Amino acid sequence: MTAEQGCPVSELLLDWGNGDKEALKEVFSLVYHELQRLARHQLRHQRPNHTLQTTGLVHEAFLRLAEQNSLHLKDRAHFLGIAAQLMRWILVDYERSRRAAKRGAGATRLTLDPSIREAGSQSHDVDLMALNEALDRLAKLDSQQSRIVELRYFGGLTVEDTSEFLGISPATVKRSWSSARLWLQREMSRGEART
Amino acid sequence: MTPEQWQKVRPILECALEIEPESRPAYIDNACAGDEELRVEILSLLSEPKQSDSFLREPALNMVRRHMAQDHAELDKAEEFALIGKKISHYQILNKLGGGGMGVVYEAKDTRLGRHVALKLLPKELAQDAHALERFQREARATSALNHPHICTIYDFGECERGPFMVMEVLEGSTLRHRISGKPLPCELVVELGIHMADALEAAHAKAVLHRDITPANVFVTQRGEAKLLDFGLAKLAGANAETFVTREATTAQHLEATTAEHLEATTAEHLKTRTTEHLKDLTFPGALMGTAPYMSPEQIRGQPVDARSDIFSCGAVLYEMVTGQPPFSGETIERIREAILSKEPASPRKLNPHLPARLEGVVLKALEKERSARYQSASDLLHDLNEIQRAKQRRKVWITSAAVAVFTLLVGIAGVVGTFLSKSSVSEAPNIIQRQITSNPVNDSVYMAAISREGKVVAYTDLRGVHVRSLDTGAVQDLPTSPDLCFR
Numbered sequence: 001m002t003a004e005q006g007c008p009v010s011e012l013l014l015d016w017g018n019g020d021k022e023a024l025k026e027v028f029s030l031v032y033h034e035l036q037r038l039a040r041h042q043l044r045h046q047r048p049n050h051t052l053q054t055t056g057l058v059h060e061a062f063l064r065l066a067e068q069n070s071l072h073l074k075d076r077a078h079f080l081g082i083a084a085q086l087m088r089w090i091l092v093d094y095e096r097s098r099r100a101a102k103r104g105a106g107a108t109r110l111t112l113d114p115s116i117r118e119a120g121s122q123s124h125d126v127d128l129m130a131l132n133e134a135l136d137r138l139a140k141l142d143s144q145q146s147r148i149v150e151l152r153y154f155g156g157l158t159v160e161d162t163s164e165f166l167g168i169s170p171a172t173v174k175r176s177w178s179s180a181r182l183w184l185q186r187e188m189s190r191g192e193a194r195t
Numbered sequence: 196m197t198p199e200q201w202q203k204v205r206p207i208l209e210c211a212l213e214i215e216p217e218s219r220p221a222y223i224d225n226a227c228a229g230d231e232e233l234r235v236e237i238l239s240l241l242s243e244p245k246q247s248d249s250f251l252r253e254p255a256l257n258m259v260r261r262h263m264a265q266d267h268a269e270l271d272k273a274e275e276f277a278l279i280g281k282k283i284s285h286y287q288i289l290n291k292l293g294g295g296g297m298g299v300v301y302e303a304k305d306t307r308l309g310r311h312v313a314l315k316l317l318p319k320e321l322a323q324d325a326h327a328l329e330r331f332q333r334e335a336r337a338t339s340a341l342n343h344p345h346i347c348t349i350y351d352f353g354e355c356e357r358g359p360f361m362v363m364e365v366l367e368g369s370t371l372r373h374r375i376s377g378k379p380l381p382c383e384l385v386v387e388l389g390i391h392m393a394d395a396l397e398a399a400h401a402k403a404v405l406h407r408d409i410t411p412a413n414v415f416v417t418q419r420g421e422a423k424l425l426d427f428g429l430a431k432l433a434g435a436n437a438e439t440f441v442t443r444e445a446t447t448a449q450h451l452e453a454t455t456a457e458h459l460e461a462t463t464a465e466h467l468k469t470r471t472t473e474h475l476k477d478l479t480f481p482g483a484l485m486g487t488a489p490y491m492s493p494e495q496i497r498g499q500p501v502d503a504r505s506d507i508f509s510c511g512a513v514l515y516e517m518v519t520g521q522p523p524f525s526g527e528t529i530e531r532i533r534e535a536i537l538s539k540e541p542a543s544p545r546k547l548n549p550h551l552p553a554r555l556e557g558v559v560l561k562a563l564e565k566e567r568s569a570r571y572q573s574a575s576d577l578l579h580d581l582n583e584i585q586r587a588k589q590r591r592k593v594w595i596t597s598a599a600v601a602v603f604t605l606l607v608g609i610a611g612v613v614g615t616f617l618s619k620s621s622v623s624e625a626p627n628i629i630q631r632q633i634t635s636n637p638v639n640d641s642v643y644m645a646a647i648s649r650e651g652k653v654v655a656y657t658d659l660r661g662v663h664v665r666s667l668d669t670g671a672v673q674d675l676p677t678s679p680d681l682c683f684r
Contacts, residue, residue, distance in 0.1 A: 087255065087256065088255070091255045091256065091259050094259055095259065095262070098262060098266065125258060125262075126250070126251065126255070126258060128255065128258075128259075140198065141196060141197075141198050141201040142198065142201060142202075142205070149251070152251075153251045153254060153255050154254075154255045154256075156254040156255075156256060175209040175212075175213075176209075178209065178212050179205055179208050179209045179212065179240075181250055181251055182208065182212075182240045182241070183201075183240060184250075184251075185247070185250055186239070186240055
């Protein structure tokens with residue numbers, strides 16, 4: 001994973017490590033836009049498993065990159081934050097397209113096997129679109145709390161990792177996380193009531 | 196709500212969450228110090244009716260992955276339904292028999308010959324895939340080259356708009372994997388099925404076809420108790436060239452690698468590609484890969500050229516699972532399983548199944564030798580030893596059976612004599628009994644022994660003078676010549 005490999009992403013990351021803040025943005029948009037394009041394309045044209053496989057792999061790759069010693073702790077936090085944000089966007093986008101696809105194809109498929117449709121939705125499933133909006137509103141109240149949710153829920157980070165990356169105590173992470181969850185739940189159920 | 200309001204709500208809410216629910220109202224009253232709006236807001240958040248402890252506990256990626264699997268199942272079902280009742284070539288699709296990653300099998304009716312067949316179709320997304328297509332064709336070619344009672348027969352191969360299809364004999368029963376389901380099979384059945392498998396392998400190897408993917412899922416047990424070898428999808432003509440045979444795992448990894456690489460190409464993220472490729476090896480993909488890894492031979496794992504002895508190893512792994520109920524090598528990841536195959540000795544089969552005869556254990560372990568020169572060198576050798584076990588068992592059975600038969604005969608004999616005696620006496624009670632004197636010897640030379648002939652016509656008797664035969668009808672007595680030194684007393 002050195003510059004000799006001459007690939008844009010690692011070069012950009014190195015640039016970023018050397019203080020070029022714009023470089024990371026570029027990495028981000030490079031990967032994100034491509035994945036988004038693929039997600040849409042595959043949902044429309046074929047089975048979407050590869051997208052998610054890819055998404056998962058890219059995510060893992062990001063986490064691994066973050067473990068590189070060449071990254072400073074502060075940069076690492078920044079980096080993981082970006083990875084979590086990336087995951088948030090990809091997953092929300094996936095769920096959105098999925099819903100749209102279901103609306104389109106639902107009518108014909110419904111008659112085929114209703115049992116599968118019922119099994120498809122679970123009560124504890126989170127409405128990612130609603131969560132995404134609620135999270136944006138939370139960011140206006142407390143951006144760090146919104147970040148914690150993003151890191152933990154979308155980025156899959158543990159309390160310890162989150163605390164390390166944000167430079168706050170694990171206890172603070174836990175407290176912020178639990179109050180944010182309550183706030184988000186209320187916000188989302190209010191949203192439901194409105195619609 | 197404004198950020199300022201939230202900053203007032205938060206600390207009280209967070210402290211309230213850390214204390215027992217029953218002490219919360221008092222705490223909140225106190226902490227809000229008369230700020231009614233604040234109090235109402237906190238109580239509203241705490242009493243959220245939709246509050247659920249599981250909220251956001253499951254990472255988003257997991258949930259979306261689950262959704263994806265559901266979408267998959269839905270698409271699969273939709274496709275299956277769509278095909279039933281339709282015709283592919285001259286085959287009428289009746290229903291789905293089963294299916295895995297590499298093909299869905301339908302029961303169909305051959306409308307020309309009027310017989311039922313099994314029709315295997317590549318899954319839609321694989322029909323465009325060169326690897327899968329090649330594999331499918333190879334399976335058809337390799338299997339059709341083999342005509343053997345323990346190898347599933349291929350009738351036809353063709354192309355339809357859904358992709359290539361293969362027509363095979365319909366088998367009724369279940370796969371060995373299903374039959375085992377974690378429990379050892381009776382040893383006699385293991386020997387019997389093992390003989391079938393070895394027999395099939397012997398025939399395949401004789402035609403220079405290696406199976407390369409023998410697993411409990413690829414052995415079908417018919418309702419008549421016969422094993423049939425399935426899925427020659429990885430079969431290869433042995434020694435066709437010196438290439439290293441690619442295992443299914445490698446094929447899958449390569450395939451996925453190609454797919455991911457293709458996807459990432461646009462991002463030109465060269466190093467992400469290498470990373471993900473590396474990562475692929477540790478990931479556990481559901482289905483095919485995990486199902487196969489535990490039965491691969493050490494040389495297959497190392498990517499070395501394989502020969503018939505690799506199939507023997509896999510067959511040994513399957514036999515091991517048949518006698519113990521579990522695969523010989525296991526692990527949480529493919530890496531672990533591979534390590535185990537390469538360097539760990541399997542747990543003693545007899546410890547796992549005390550009923551297992553030592554001789555059968557010996558056969559299983561010999562087939563499972565890591566060093567291929569220590570293994571059975573051919574399917575015929577394996578077949579020979581399994582046959583020996585069966586014969587020995589049968590001999591013992593014959594011995595036990597004949598011993599049992601002998602005892603039985605004896606008992607029947609006794610019963611017969613007693614029965615005859617009883618029936619005689621009971622019969623003699625019914626008719627009028629007339630006493631009749633047959634012999635008329637003087638008192639000083641009475642009859643010593645007598646016997647009536649079977650047909651009841653003559654009586655033979657002895658007295659001091661010798662042996663005589665007297666006709667019961669006429670009373671005529673005939674003296675039988677005897678040697679003078681014979682004494683009847």
